[in-house]
Amino acid sequence: MTRTVVVDRGIGTTTTRSGRRGEPTRESGVFELSRPDRSISASGVRAGFDDPRAALEQLRSGSVSAVVGALPFRRDRPAALFEPVTMRHHDGSAAVTHAPALPAFTVGNLHDASHLDRVAAGVAVLADASSPLQKVVLARTVELSSEHETHPMAAFAALVAGTPTGNGYCVDLSSAGAEYSGRTLVGSSPEVLIRKSGDVVSCHPLAGSAPRFTDPEQDRSSGRTLTQSSKDLREHAFVVDALRETLAPFCKTLDIPDQPTLTNTPQLWHLGTPISGVLADPSTPSLEMALALHPTPAVCGTPTDVAYSTIEELEGERGFYGGAVGWCDAGGDGEWMVTIRCAEISADRRRITAYGGGGIIAESDPDAELAETVTKLGTVLRALGVSTDV
Numbered sequence: 001m002t003r004t005v006v007v008d009r010g011i012g013t014t015t016t017r018s019g020r021r022g023e024p025t026r027e028s029g030v031f032e033l034s035r036p037d038r039s040i041s042a043s044g045v046r047a048g049f050d051d052p053r054a055a056l057e058q059l060r061s062g063s064v065s066a067v068v069g070a071l072p073f074r075r076d077r078p079a080a081l082f083e084p085v086t087m088r089h090h091d092g093s094a095a096v097t098h099a100p101a102l103p104a105f106t107v108g109n110l111h112d113a114s115h116l117d118r119v120a121a122g123v124a125v126l127a128d129a130s131s132p133l134q135k136v137v138l139a140r141t142v143e144l145s146s147e148h149e150t151h152p153m154a155a156f157a158a159l160v161a162g163t164p165t166g167n168g169y170c171v172d173l174s175s176a177g178a179e180y181s182g183r184t185l186v187g188s189s190p191e192v193l194i195r196k197s198g199d200v201v202s203c204h205p206l207a208g209s210a211p212r213f214t215d216p217e218q219d220r221s222s223g224r225t226l227t228q229s230s231k232d233l234r235e236h237a238f239v240v241d242a243l244r245e246t247l248a249p250f251c252k253t254l255d256i257p258d259q260p261t262l263t264n265t266p267q268l269w270h271l272g273t274p275i276s277g278v279l280a281d282p283s284t285p286s287l288e289m290a291l292a293l294h295p296t297p298a299v300c301g302t303p304t305d306v307a308y309s310t311i312e313e314l315e316g317e318r319g320f321y322g323g324a325v326g327w328c329d330a331g332g333d334g335e336w337m338v339t340i341r342c343a344e345i346s347a348d349r350r351r352i353t354a355y356g357g358g359g360i361i362a363e364s365d366p367d368a369e370l371a372e373t374v375t376k377l378g379t380v381l382r383a384l385g386v387s388t389d390v
Contacts, residue, residue: 030152030184046082059285059328066087067327079176104148115370144343144353173320189338196334209358250289290336
């Protein structure tokens with residue numbers, strides 16, 4: 001089934017209601033979110049928002065019919081949100097036909113040892129008894145280049161096809177301003193930040209990871225070990241406690257299991273906790289809750305402000321990695337995914353920056369953390385036809 005929820009009234013100049021003015025691009029207003037049970041496809045830009053609070057205000061007032069796009073990792077950086085001209089809901093995951101072929105890529109240093117120093121520095125801060133930091137998420141990038149253009153929909157199609165659940169997203173970032181004009185964010189996130197349907201909300205935080213293996217017994221053993229890992233259970237508890245504290249004021253009931261369960265992607269085992277609740281006010285927009293929840297300790301750390309400053313010092317600018325991608329309609333329904341397993345395609349489409357990270361606590365081992373980033377980067381790299389053995 002396909003349902004059009006925004007009527008096409010023509011595409012004009014992109015305007016940003018925080019005062020900026022965006023430039024239309026050849027992929028202006030592209031938004032795709034593929035999920036196992038439902039997919040969203042939107043196009044055209046009626047109004048752009050680099051300030052998510054302005055977008056939320058317009059949703060509440062009924063001035064816009066829907067908002068789609070991406071939130072950055074840092075709250076003080078511009079968002080890439082827009083009211084689309086057309087927006088369609090599809091049952092099931094996205095089925096992309098006639099996508100252009102992917103080019104061949106030259107890949108940067110996949111096993112970059114500088115991440116070892118970054119993690120070691122983070123562990124030193126965490127081990128300092130005078131530091132309030134309990135967890136920090138540190139990430140790294142891998143650069144890909146090609147002599148030929150990478151069409152964003154080709155990358156999106158490959159990412160959706162590369163996961164059994166059909167997860168994937170593709171977002172034009174131009175509404176974030178001139179710096180991001182023509183850039184596209186693609187990825188395949190398994191983690192739901194928040195989903196709202198009527199008065200019911202749900203999320204499924206993932207924190208704590210272990211690699212998958214082709215040998216069935218070795219694979220099962222890796223999963224069992226994860227469920228018994230005090231390091232990973234502690235890391236996961238930070239995330240669940242933060243979500244409980246943030247969601248409780250929105251909900252009249254909130255159901256949170258006492259223990260995480262084991263979930264998986266083709267590359268990784270994860271500890272996950274399915275959370276659900278009933279809203280006290282059914283009109284609460286999904287975007288409002290996404291802004292309240294973001295960033296969770298799963299992508300930032302705890303306490304949030306200390307983790308933010310540690311990431312800025314050790315890692316630098318993240319852009320949209322570790323943010324959120326999603327949609328919210330005029331009734332408040334919507335879904336926002338945590339922006340992980342992602343890459344950014346440059347405006348000229350010949351360069352791609354892929355991101356991978358992991359939660360660091362005082363017991364973390366730098367070599368294991370580097371290996372975890374390689375595994376996580378594999379979601380994007382393999383979809384693009386790049387071996388993680390390079």
